[in-house]
Amino acid sequence: MIAVFRQLVRHESGDTVGSLVLERSMNRVQLLGRVGQDPIMRQVDGKNPVTIFSLATNEMWRTGENEVAQTGDISQKTTWHRISVFRPGLRDVTYQYVKKGSRLYVEGKLDYGEYTDKNNVRRQATTIIADNVIFLSDNIKEKV
Template sequence: MFRSASAQIFRQALRCSSTDSSLILERSINRVQLLGRVGQDPVMRQVEGRNPVTIFSLATNEMWRSGEGEMSSTGDVSQKTTWHRVSVFKPGLRDLAYQYVKKGSRILVEGKLDYGEYVDKNQVRRQATTIIADNIVFLSDNMRDRT
């Protein structure tokens, strides 16, 4: 194991020293997995000259126990719900999501984070975070039966 790792590092070092440093691209990871419930039925939108996109919201919940008994079963339980905007661009997945994702469905979404800006109807510049879905796993029984 160490031999192969050290060999990879050595090969990478050779590549770095033998090429122009401005041409070297680092590898990086932008991956997200969300497990939650759909907040609204999906909508399909198409901006002029672009491919259509299916969009829906997904809620994830975080729960914790606070108070005297954090390690025991006593204490208050708190919950925080976070809403995520999910966009599906892949043609086959986009159509499946539009057809089978329904409000209240429990799904797992795998994809990447995307940050962007837009101008709202009041001409105010806003920032938006979107999950670009690469895969959707249907976990609700009624959804699995339909596919």
């Protein structure tokens, strides 16, 4: 146990004595939704390719005088998420089998970045870096 503790604490040498405790942190996202468009695969500047698609999640709530009695209007908000898949096996399977309208469960982490658009304007981007994708439906329709 002491060896583990020593690995987590770094002491500074010199006149000032202080310590830095490395803490665990978490950046996890879980999404359940439907794909907005067929995935695309991109490769920029010789870097590893990435599969990108959008995923829609919906939030529903009831508005009105008596929410407990479940009367009133139902409101819905759709949020679109940009999903990037870098892991080689998952990236290729996602690109090949995910289609617009597919229902997916995605696990990953949030990533914030910047890019320059075609008008040379710097923009902010929020992306979910997926490390797990579970297919909950397929797009094969039953033959009648």
